Amino acid sequence: MTTHTNGGSALIKALECEGVEVIFGLPGGAILPVYDPIIDSPIRHILVRHEQGAGHMAEGYALATGRPGVAMVTSGPAATNIVTPLCNAYMDSTPMVVITGQVPYPSIGTDAFQECDTVGITRSVTKHNELVTRAEDIPMAIRQAFHIATSGRPGPVLVDIPKDIVDPKNPASAMDWYWPTDDEVASSLPGYRPTTKGHPKKIKEAAELIMAARRPVFYVGGGILKARAAEALRELAELTEIPVVTTLMARGAFPDDHPLCLGMPGMHGNYTAVTAMQQADLLVALGSRFDDRVTGKLDGFAPTAKIIHVDIDPAELGKVRRPDVPIVGDCRLVIEELVKALRDRGAGSDSNDSPDRTEWRSSISGWQERFPLTYEQSEPGELLKPQYVLEQLRSRSPEDTIVASGVGQHQMWTSQYWKFNHPYTWVNSGGLGTMGFSVPAAIGAKVGRPDRTVWAVDGDGCFQMTAQELVTAATERIPVKVAILNNAYLGMVRQWQEMFYEERYSEVYLSPDLPDYVKWAEAMGCVALRVESPEEVGPAIDKANEIDDRPVVLEFRTDASEKVFPMVPSGMTNDQIVVDPTQQELPR
Amino acid sequence: MNLPAHTPGPAPRHHVLSVLVENRAGVLARVASLFARRGYNIYSLAVAPTDDERFSRITVVVDVESAPLEQVVKQLNKLINVIKISELDPRDSVERELMMLTVRAGVDVRSQLIELLGVFGGDVLDIGHDEVMVSLDDTPARLDDLEELLRPFGIIELQRTGRVALPKLEHSLGQGLRS
Numbered sequence: 001m002t003t004h005t006n007g008g009s010a011l012i013k014a015l016e017c018e019g020v021e022v023i024f025g026l027p028g029g030a031i032l033p034v035y036d037p038i039i040d041s042p043i044r045h046i047l048v049r050h051e052q053g054a055g056h057m058a059e060g061y062a063l064a065t066g067r068p069g070v071a072m073v074t075s076g077p078a079a080t081n082i083v084t085p086l087c088n089a090y091m092d093s094t095p096m097v098v099i100t101g102q103v104p105y106p107s108i109g110t111d112a113f114q115e116c117d118t119v120g121i122t123r124s125v126t127k128h129n130e131l132v133t134r135a136e137d138i139p140m141a142i143r144q145a146f147h148i149a150t151s152g153r154p155g156p157v158l159v160d161i162p163k164d165i166v167d168p169k170n171p172a173s174a175m176d177w178y179w180p181t182d183d184e185v186a187s188s189l190p191g192y193r194p195t196t197k198g199h200p201k202k203i204k205e206a207a208e209l210i211m212a213a214r215r216p217v218f219y220v221g222g223g224i225l226k227a228r229a230a231e232a233l234r235e236l237a238e239l240t241e242i243p244v245v246t247t248l249m250a251r252g253a254f255p256d257d258h259p260l261c262l263g264m265p266g267m268h269g270n271y272t273a274v275t276a277m278q279q280a281d282l283l284v285a286l287g288s289r290f291d292d293r294v295t296g297k298l299d300g301f302a303p304t305a306k307i308i309h310v311d312i313d314p315a316e317l318g319k320v321r322r323p324d325v326p327i328v329g330d331c332r333l334v335i336e337e338l339v340k341a342l343r344d345r346g347a348g349s350d351s352n353d354s355p356d357r358t359e360w361r362s363s364i365s366g367w368q369e370r371f372p373l374t375y376e377q378s379e380p381g382e383l384l385k386p387q388y389v390l391e392q393l394r395s396r397s398p399e400d401t402i403v404a405s406g407v408g409q410h411q412m413w414t415s416q417y418w419k420f421n422h423p424y425t426w427v428n429s430g431g432l433g434t435m436g437f438s439v440p441a442a443i444g445a446k447v448g449r450p451d452r453t454v455w456a457v458d459g460d461g462c463f464q465m466t467a468q469e470l471v472t473a474a475t476e477r478i479p480v481k482v483a484i485l486n487n488a489y490l491g492m493v494r495q496w497q498e499m500f501y502e503e504r505y506s507e508v509y510l511s512p513d514l515p516d517y518v519k520w521a522e523a524m525g526c527v528a529l530r531v532e533s534p535e536e537v538g539p540a541i542d543k544a545n546e547i548d549d550r551p552v553v554l555e556f557r558t559d560a561s562e563k564v565f566p567m568v569p570s571g572m573t574n575d576q577i578v579v580d581p582t583q584q585e586l587p588r
Numbered sequence: 589m590n591l592p593a594h595t596p597g598p599a600p601r602h603h604v605l606s607v608l609v610e611n612r613a614g615v616l617a618r619v620a621s622l623f624a625r626r627g628y629n630i631y632s633l634a635v636a637p638t639d640d641e642r643f644s645r646i647t648v649v650v651d652v653e654s655a656p657l658e659q660v661v662k663q664l665n666k667l668i669n670v671i672k673i674s675e676l677d678p679r680d681s682v683e684r685e686l687m688m689l690t691v692r693a694g695v696d697v698r699s700q701l702i703e704l705l706g707v708f709g710g711d712v713l714d715i716g717h718d719e720v721m722v723s724l725d726d727t728p729a730r731l732d733d734l735e736e737l738l739r740p741f742g743i744i745e746l747q748r749t750g751r752v753a754l755p756k757l758e759h760s761l762g763q764g765l766r767s
Contacts, residue, residue, distance in 0.1 A: 119614065123617070123621060124621060124625060127668075128668045131613075131614070148668060189668060190610065190642075191609070191667070191668055191669055191670050191671040191672075192668050313666070314662055314665070315659065315662035315663055315665070315666055318658070318659075319659055319662075
């Protein structure tokens with residue numbers, strides 16, 4: 001039995017069949033016919049104010065839920081506006097499906113109104129993209145898109161759909177509905193077969209290296225979260241009693257309050273995480289990719305460490321640092337096999353001949369004691385310390401609060417001072433470093449997890465890039481909370497100019513008062529408060545946490561002279577880490 | 589009969605990749621843009637359908653060191669429409685390329701040119717008053733040789749297809765039957 005339909009209705013039905021519950025989007029000429037059947041669909045559509053917002057909301061939704069985010073926009077300028085989120089999702093391996101309208105197929109290539117070569121422009125920032133040319137291909141294109149976005153190394157997939165094949169008034173849109181089976185999807189993609197199971201011989205070799213190591217560290221990246229491997233990781237860490245560092249993308253993958261957790265490594269990582277990696281004799285990289293922000297100057301990175309590298313993407317193995325044991329596979333499956341292999345070798349019992357790691361443990365605890373994260377609290381009446389604001393925000397918000405951030409100093413302080421004890425509670429832009437990410441991403445996260453408190457921590461520079469989405473949040477009753485750390489500067493750039501350009505500040509001053517953030521937030525339908533003195537911080541946060549029917553914006557006036565420490569200056573090795581000025585005389 | 593010594597083939601930095609892809613719109617652009625992004629020059633490129641019409645084979649000769657090439661191959665493998673990639677070592681593969689040339693050849697030297705071409709096993713495609721159009725399909729090195737020998741006549745136009753290659757068969761006769 002066949003059901004006669006048209007491409008536009010089939011597109012929406014296909015999204016329903018994929019289990020999509022929400023689309024972030026904004027209509028326009030070429031996508032117009034698809035917006036008609038949305039009225040009758042159970043899928044919630046959230047009307048954004050800028051297409052970039054739609055993309056970041058879809059990312060925030062995906063990062064908080066693990067399900068693919070979906071954004072839909074029109075052709076031309078809308079497609080170009082969503083290029084940044086696509087690239088962001090590609091860099092951070094976030095599953096996302098973006099549907100773009102396109103001019104009618106016969107008009108493609110004629111410089112038609114709002115035409116651009118969307119597939120050409122987005123080719124290098126998507127895991128895959130496809131121009132659909134026939135209405136009857138739409139269901140398969142959507143199934144493929146979700147399959148590709150969510151399997152293997154996840155990523156964004158774009159489906160570009162010309163207007164004529166979705167417009168019921170156009171004969172080209174006529175089609176019979178069908179829904180491809182899993183087998184049909186698989187056989188339609190003969191070049192796509194991600195490896196998920198690790199090679200048993202390599203797992204054996206990895207287990208032997210781990211058993212023999214004196215100074216091992218688990219170097220854990222975002223792949224753990226993508227593979228939903230947080231529990232498996234915990235079992236592995238506790239079995240072996242090997243310390244864990246969690247990269248910026250992996251915050252929350254291993255609880256910060258766990259005795260084996262060393263926190264974040266990298267350019268602004270804490271001293272212990274950075275130094276433990278430097279001095280390790282074995283790094284077990286699990287879903288991490290030896291990013292330049294983690295390694296510092298590459299030829300000085302972890303010079304004595306052997307490397308076990310587990311990643312689902314074979315292209316990551318050997319891309320930066322050649323592993324001694326490369327394992328292609330899904331992190332969860334590989335860790336589970338690794339745990340078995342380690343148990344077989346007596347891990348976790350007294351009957352194994354692993355070397356004594358007491359000295360390693362005491363080195364680590366020594367660093368932790370001497371070089372904790374630190375700052376000096378300000379006096380009442382002085383500008384706020386951003387670290388203090390974050391400590392207060394963390395301790396006064398529910399334990400499982402989701403926190404999103406933009407990019408810059410506030411992002412690093414959030415990653416450092418927020419205690420992440422749960423997976424999928426940290427939403428940030430890692431690889432691309434997209435300023436303006438936090439407000440829309442927080443909205444997407446809140447839509448995906450309405451049961452959770454969602455805070456966006458933002459800088460004043462970032463906030464000005466995407467703040468308009470708070471209108472979306474107010475209209476759609478999405479009660480996110482935004483903490484602006486307003487230091488009136490592009491703070492991270494200011495920090496680099498202070499440290500590396502002899503305090504010659506070039507184009508980084510933004511003004512604390514222009515715009516008036518409180519008035520602006522109120523105009524967008526939010527509750528807004530300005531916080532200027534330390535004693536006001538706690539009560540303001542408590543008040544914000546009580547509001548649950550509209551967005552809240554807290555503007556914290558923070559000290560622009562505050563810098564993010566520790567810091568590994570660009571081009572230096574991790575041994576040259578610069579600690580807080582109060583710790584510089586301490587023995588390393 | 590002694591053939592002229594082969595001029596050196598492509599430098600060792602050249603690598604021959606045989607890329608089996610889905611035969612559909614945009615695939616060549618995806619493959620080519622991976623090289624372009626890293627600034628690697630494609631030295632030659634040949635694309636055509638295989639015996640199975642669903643697939644095409646791209647033979648690409650690229651100018652790059654081995655280590656970055658490994659990364660490019662892995663990135664190529666990530667393309668959804670790429671089925672399989674093999675690097676063809678010239679020693680283990682049979683390579684062919686087609687060259688067409690228009691050469692200045694008045695009546696006085698024409699027979700000389702045709703004789704030379706005959707030695708290489710090339711064909712005369714067209715003859716004009718003062719020009720001859722010839723073709724040769726052979727190994728890239730032999731094409732280089734012929735080109736070199738024809739240069740004194742005066743080459744007016746030259747077009748090469750870029751090489752195609754397949755792995756040598758097991759138990760093949762040394763260097764393959766014809767090379």
